[in-house]
Structures are given as structure tokens and as C-alpha cells.
Amino acid sequence: MKNIQTYSLTNCNGMKVGLCNIGAGITSVIVPDRNGVMADVVLGYKNPADYMGDGPCAGKVPGRYANRIANGRFAIDGKEYQLVINTGDGKHHLHGGPDGFANQFWEGREIDGSVEFTYISKDGEAGYPGRLTAKARYTLTDSNEIILKLSATTDFPTVVNLTNHSYFNLKGEGNGNILDHKLKLFAHNYLPATAELITTGEIAPVQGTPMDFTEPKLIGKDINAKFDALVNGKGYDSCWVLDDYKQGGLHQAAVLTEETSGRQVELFTTQPGIQVYTGNWLSGCPTGKCGKSYGDYEGVALECQALPDSPNKPNFPSVVLRPNVEYRQTIIFKFSTF
Numbered sequence: 126m127k128n129i130q131t132y133s134l135t136n137c138n139g140m141k142v143g144l145c146n147i148g149a150g151i152t153s154v155i156v157p158d159r160n161g162v163m164a165d166v167v168l169g170y171k172n173p174a175d176y177m178g179d180g181p182c183a184g185k186v187p188g189r190y191a192n193r194i195a196n197g198r199f200a201i202d203g204k205e206y207q208l209v210i211n212t213g214d215g216k217h218h219l220h221g222g223p224d225g226f227a228n229q230f231w232e233g234r235e236i237d238g239s240v241e242f243t244y245i246s247k248d249g250e251a252g253y254p255g256r257l258t259a260k261a262r263y264t265l266t267d268s269n270e271i272i273l274k275l276s277a278t279t280d281f282p283t284v285v286n287l288t289n290h291s292y293f294n295l296k297g298e299g300n301g302n303i304l305d306h307k308l309k310l311f312a313h314n315y316l317p318a319t320a321e322l323i324t325t326g327e328i329a330p331v332q333g334t335p336m337d338f339t340e341p342k343l344i345g346k347d348i349n350a351k352f353d354a355l356v357n358g359k360g361y362d363s364c365w366v367l368d369d370y371k372q373g374g375l376h377q378a379a380v381l382t383e384e385t386s387g388r389q390v391e392l393f394t395t396q397p398g399i400q401v402y403t404g405n406w407l408s409g410c411p412t413g414k415c416g417k418s419y420g421d422y423e424g425v426a427l428e429c430q431a432l433p434d435s436p437n438k439p440n441f442p443s444v445v446l447r448p449n450v451e452y453r454q455t456i457i458f459k460f461s462t463f
Contacts, residue, residue, distance in 0.1 A: 127230040129173045132240045134265035139163065140460065142265050147176040148185030148227035149242035149261040151291045153414070156269065159387030159462040164297030166388065166460075168404075168413060168424040175411035178228050181404070182290045186261050186275070188226035189246055189253050190286045190444070192364070192400060192433040194218040195323045197252065199436030201282045201445055208252035214321055220290075222251040226259065227290070239264040248281065255281030257446075261289075269460040277452040284444045285452050286431040292404055292424025293390060295383035299415025302422040303403065304345025309380040310338040310399065312365035316432060320357045326438045328366055336363065341382065344403060344425060360405035360422065364433050370397045372442070375455060379427050382463065393457040394429035397442050402426040429456045 130146040143153035152169045168183050170176060176185065197208035197218035209222040220227060231242035241262040248256045262274040275287040294303050315336045316324045331337040335347035335355060348355060354363050369376050378392040378399045392399070404424045413419050435441040446452045 130233050131173065132233060132235065134240065134263065136265050136269065137267045138269060140265065140269050142263065142271055144233070144240050144263055145173055145176060146231050146233045146242060147173070148182070148187075148229065149231045149244070150176060150183070150185035150227075151263070151271075151289065152176070152184055154271070154291075154460070156388065156460045157462065164386070165414060166293055166295050166297060168292040168294065168298050168419055170411045171414055171416065172411065178223075179411055181292065181407055181410050182220060182227050183410070184289070184291045185227040186287055187220035187290055188259060188285065188287045189221045189251065189257060190218070190284055190436075191220055191288045191290075191428065191430050192286065193323055195434050195437055199284060201254070201284070206252055206254055212321070216321060217323060225251060226287075231261070253283055255279040255283035257283060257285065259285075259287065261287070271458040273456045275452070275454045275456070277446060279446050280448055282445060282447050284436045285446045286435070286444050287454065288396070288400075288428045288430035289456055290426055290428055292426050293381060294424050295381065295388040295390065296386055298424070299413055299417065299419070302420070303425045304343065304348065304422055305383070306344050306425065307341040307382045307384070308338050308344050308401070308425070309341040310365050310401070311368050311377050311379065312399065313339060313368055314366040315354075316364045316366065316398070318354065318357070318363065322357060322362060324364065324433045324438065326440060331365070336365070341380070348403065358405060360403040362400075362402045362405060364398045364400045366398055366432065367394070367396070375457075378429055381425070381427065387462045389461050389463055391459040391461075392427055392429060393459070395455045396429040396431060398430055398432045400426070400428040400430055400433070402428065
């Protein structure tokens, strides 16, 4: 195994962010509560080696295409490509496959107060066309913002969709579930999906459904509703279409709050969608930093990304990247108290 490299960013407020070259991942985010008590608010593992090949994809950058591609197939310019299949039902492609970007050693370097990770994906890797150079650059500001800049270039037409897969628990990791967290999404529409969690192509209003987070709502309020998206996912595992999306423009995606600690994290992004996954299958993951394995619903992932299965949905924003064009996306996590 290659060497595991870890990095740390600290700001003037004492906020600390831990990073690792496995999957260009966030391993810790230590922030104060309303009384100034510090805690680590993202899930992660006691042994850094456990980040390799973990089911939850904790804190990492999945790719070449985050989320699902139906049957692992898509076409560019009339040429069809077959990707590896790795979903639990053995039918579809998820997060770039078992050897996707989240399970690779990225090359890390400290630069101008930031940490930048680079991964070069070979032509044909997991079935994707083109040699892709991907970068993930993390910056911590004195305003308690983690700014993640994602970029990529290719030598042949391909598809790309990168995000960050951190799980948040604003009470502190290992301190119970996130059903008592309040979530607001800046999204009046979501993407219905099949029982296998493949988007149908429909863009549906959230109004009148358990998918409505247009006003702050407890995550646990409707999580057990008899609603297809919740039954099929054993909780929330769906993508919302963000309001006011404009290619290249930064817009607010979500606000997550927790009452007892007074902690809050706001998300801003240039991406068109946000996948909300309430950790429905966390049980059995490696031992957490808290000294025990996490249970289901102990963290919520808020993944700003392209819309799932976009290569097969012509009505979704295109995810095709061509030579001489740079893929560039931004995700900002802004922490504060109330």
C-alpha cells in the first residue's frame, strides 16, 4: 500500500480541518458550539487505513462520476461505453466503481495555505474514456468556511461529476443520530427514482410531499413516511434540483442546524443538485474516531453534485467534458453558531 498522508488546516478561530490523501477526503472538522466547546462534527475512522474501500465513502471525493449511472452505460457522440457495475443489486454503476476516485491515493501538496490533491485517471479506467486529471483543493478561511475547488481536464470526451461525501453530525461524531437536526434545502423540486434509486428523468415539485425542506424541518419528521423515495432508500437518499441554478454561478444549497449545540453549517455551490443521504446503511462501517462503529442515521451527507444519471438524461445539465475545456466546480461549507 502507498503511504497514507494526512494534512491539517487551522484558522484564527481555532477551527481545524483534517484531510487525507485517500480519496482526497475530509477526516475531521473541529468547530465550536454556542458556548465555545469544540467538537469534531464529521464522521470518520480511528484507523486512517480504513478509509480505503469503506462502504460509506466517508468524507471522500467519489468519481469519475459520483452517484449512479443506470446499467453502467452511456454514449458520447454516438459511441457507447460500458462501465463496471458495483451497486448492491449488481445492476448499476455507483461512485466510479469499486476502484473509483474515493479508493485511490491522490497526490497531495500544501500550497498558499491550502491543500491540493491531484489524481490522474487513465483512459479506460472503470470503462471511462479519456485520460482525466482531477484536482481537489481545500482552503479554510477565517470566516470558518471550508472552500472546496474541484477541477478536471481530459484528452478525450468523457463524463465527470465530482463532489464531497462528508457525513455531518453537529452534536459531534459518535453522539447519536441526526434525526433531530433541522435541514433547509433551497430546492422546490426533487428527482423521483426507481426502486433501484435510478432517476426517472422527471423533475417533480416537493410541495405536499415528505421531500419538502423549503422551510427548516427535522430530518426525522417524515423519514418513516410511506413514500416511495423513503421506502426504497430506507430513509432519504435522493437528489434535489437547486433553485436559481446558473452554470458557473454560486448559489446557496442547504442549511443544517442542531439545537442543543447551536451549531450550523451552510452549503453554497456551483452545482445543479444536492444529494441528501441520511446514513441509512452506516451500520457495520469501520470503527469511528469515537471508538465504536457508527449506527444507521448517525450522519447526514449533503453532496452538491451534477444530477444522477445525467449521461442518460438529455433534459439534465450536460456532464460531458471535452478536451481544452476545464471542469470547475465549487462547494463551500460555512460553519457558525446561533
